[in-house]
Amino acid sequence: xxxxxxxxxxxxxxxxxxxxxxxxxxxxxxxxxxxxxxxxxxxxxxxxxxxxxxxxxxxxxxxxxxxxxxxxxxxxxxxxxxxxxxxxxxxxxxxxxxxxxxxxxxxxxxxxxxxxxxxxxxxxxxxxxxxxxxxxxxxxxxxxxxxxxxxxxxxxxxxxxxxxxxxxxxxxxxxxxxxxxxxxxxxxxxxxxxxxxxxxxxxxxxxxxxxxxxxxxxxxxxxxxxxxxxxxxxxxxxxxxx
Amino acid sequence: xxxxxxxxxxxxxxxxxxxxxxxxxxxxxxxxxxxxxxxxxxxxxxxxxxxxxxxxxxxxxxxxxxxxxxxxxxxxxxxxxxxxxxxxxxxxxxxxxxxxxxxxxxxxxxxxxxxxxxxxxxxxxxxxxxxxxxxxxxxxxxxxxxxxxxxxxxxxxxxxxxxxxxxxxxxxxxxxxxxxxxxxxx
Numbered sequence: 001x002x003x004x005x006x007x008x009x010x011x012x013x014x015x016x017x018x019x020x021x022x023x024x025x026x027x028x029x030x031x032x033x034x035x036x037x038x039x040x041x042x043x044x045x046x047x048x049x050x051x052x053x054x055x056x057x058x059x060x061x062x063x064x065x066x067x068x069x070x071x072x073x074x075x076x077x078x079x080x081x082x083x084x085x086x087x088x089x090x091x092x093x094x095x096x097x098x099x100x101x102x103x104x105x106x107x108x109x110x111x112x113x114x115x116x117x118x119x120x121x122x123x124x125x126x127x128x129x130x131x132x133x134x135x136x137x138x139x140x141x142x143x144x145x146x147x148x149x150x151x152x153x154x155x156x157x158x159x160x161x162x163x164x165x166x167x168x169x170x171x172x173x174x175x176x177x178x179x180x181x182x183x184x185x186x187x188x189x190x191x192x193x194x195x196x197x198x199x200x201x202x203x204x205x206x207x208x209x210x211x212x213x214x215x216x217x218x219x220x221x222x223x224x225x226x227x228x229x230x231x232x233x234x235x236x237x238x239x240x241x242x
Numbered sequence: 243x244x245x246x247x248x249x250x251x252x253x254x255x256x257x258x259x260x261x262x263x264x265x266x267x268x269x270x271x272x273x274x275x276x277x278x279x280x281x282x283x284x285x286x287x288x289x290x291x292x293x294x295x296x297x298x299x300x301x302x303x304x305x306x307x308x309x310x311x312x313x314x315x316x317x318x319x320x321x322x323x324x325x326x327x328x329x330x331x332x333x334x335x336x337x338x339x340x341x342x343x344x345x346x347x348x349x350x351x352x353x354x355x356x357x358x359x360x361x362x363x364x365x366x367x368x369x370x371x372x373x374x375x376x377x378x379x380x381x382x383x384x385x386x387x388x389x390x391x392x393x394x395x396x397x398x399x400x401x402x403x404x405x406x407x408x409x410x411x412x413x414x415x416x417x418x419x420x421x422x423x424x425x426x427x428x
Contacts, residue, residue, distance in 0.1 A: 022271055022274075023266070023267045023270055023271055024270050024271070024274050024288055024291060026266065026292070026295075027292040029292065029296060030292055030295050030296055030299070033296060033299050033300075034259050034262050034263075034299065035259065037254070037257055037258075037259050037262065037299070038257055039255065039256050039257035040255050040257075040302055040303040041303060042252070042255050042302075042303065042305050042306060042307045043303065043304050043305065043306050044306070044307075045306060102306065102309070105308070105309055105310050106306075106309055106310065106313065106314070106399065107304065107305055107306055107309045107310075107311070107313075107314040108313075108314055108317055108402055111402045111403075112402070112403055112404050112407070177301070177303050177304045178297075178300050178301045178303070178304065179301065179304050180297045180298075180300075180301045180304075180318050180321060181314070181317045181318055181321050181402070182402065239297070239300055239301075
């Protein structure tokens with residue numbers, strides 16, 4: 001008869017019997033693989049992060065120069081422009097760091113922290129767009145109807161998502177490694193990093209001050225980039241022959 | 243121990259097959275015990291162990307010098323276990339042959355341990371059966387913290403979750419286990 005009360009302490013006596021010291025024999029496939037083992041370069045997270053920063057920042061700076069600065073930049077509050085830029089940059093910094101650098105002594109990424117950072121950044125950035133936009137006389141604004149918002153959405157959406165996924169995809173291609181655990185969180189964080197940078201470019205470029213546009217279209221570039229790169233990571237970081 | 247394993251992993255990444263043998267000898271028994279407790283079958287656990295080490299071999303370039311390889315390997319084993327559970331669940335749905343008697347999908351619970359029950363303990367058998375009925379995340383939490391005797395921090399590292407979440411999973415798993423066993427008793 002099972003004595004439930006007995007389970008309150010140590011359950012180790014209930015474990016299936018597996019000898020402590022028995023080394024299970026290696027299978028033939030594993031033996032073959034090990035017989036031809038070749039040296040590989042181990043991952044260096046900080047170097048990878050440096051390469052990512054060295055590539056993504058100039059690319060997005062180039063895009064910003066190419067598309068130009070918003071026409072109402074001299075009129076809107078510098079404090080507002082700066083504060084929102086700091087939020088985008090913080091999201092970029094946190095997402096890129098977590099995507100590349102695991103906790104000390106660990107191999108797998110800090111998935112929980114990544115999910116939290118991406119969720120907080122998305123909610124914060126969309127909320128700032130919805131509730132803390134500012135407008136100047138040269139800003140573009142329009143009645144907040146669904147059709148108006150959608151009519152002004154395509155250019156910012158396409159630019160934001162394209163520029164957002166580019167750094168993440170480059171980083172995944174540069175990695176070219178099989179990552180058996182934590183692929184999704186790596187992709188999510190790198191996509192969020194790229195989306196944050198492209199959102200910052202949109203923030204400095206787009207003079208539309210309509211809150212649904214700023215919140216959902218600009219903020220949405222972060223979310224869509226994160227989801228797209230997370231999907232791509234399942235392909236680019238999957239198992240390959242070695 | 244951890245430093246030794248890190249050194250072995252480093253030598254292995256540098257192409258030393260002997261280092262892999264030593265790494266395997268040091269880690270495989272622990273990982274096998276973990277897998278047996280997760281899936282309830284020694285033979286399946288041995289297969290999953292081989293698959294997991296093949297993944298470690300293929301993913302060795304994603305290892306970071308100086309990192310502890312064992313929590314990483316535990317996570318790979320757990321992922322391999324979950325993949326196998328999903329595969330068997332899918333094949334159970336698809337493979338509905340009229341003439342062929344349905345096989346119990348041992349790894350995803352319920353009847354898993356019938357073929358390899360230890361003979362002498364009804365209590366052990368009931369507990370293990372109840373363990374197999376838990377959702378994988380709760381089963382992992384109970385196995386790591388109650389059967390493997392790992393601390394909440396170690397278990398959380400392996401599961402890739404926070405200590406708080408691991409405590410909740412272990413508590414819920416433990417409560418579900420008690421409920422199942424109480425139901426069986428009455």
